[in-house]
Amino acid sequence: MREVFDDIRATRKTTEINNFWKAIANHPPTLQRTWATLKEVMGGPGELDPLMRELIYLAVSVSNGCEYCIASHRAAAVSKGMTDGMFGELMSVVGVANMNNRLANGFQVPVDDKFK
Secondary structure, eight states: OHHHHHHHHHHHTOSOOOHHHHHHTTSHHHHHHHHHHHHHHHHSOOSSOHHHHHHHHHHHHHHHTOHHHHHHHHHHHHHTTOOHHHHHHHHHHHHHHHHHHHHHHHTTOOOOGGGO
16 A cells, blocks of 8 residues: 555655545555556556546546546646636536437437448
């Protein structure tokens, strides 16, 4: 557990450990696996820039209703350049996507052949 916490502090350049990591530390294998995966996906090389990754994470967190993740990843997105205007647009996209997903599912709309 200490090794993972030290890596979190070093990677994030902080002295603090968030409550999420403290909570899942009750099961060290979950702590290790979750940190390793998050570190790779959110901080590793890729075609999506760090802000885009945070915006996606934030959008999913809003859709899933995770208050903790919304707060954490909104702060991270702000630190990477998200403005209030960008947040407003993101919430508009999340809202319309959730609405249209429900409508498509409710009406059981078949997928157009051209999208397959």
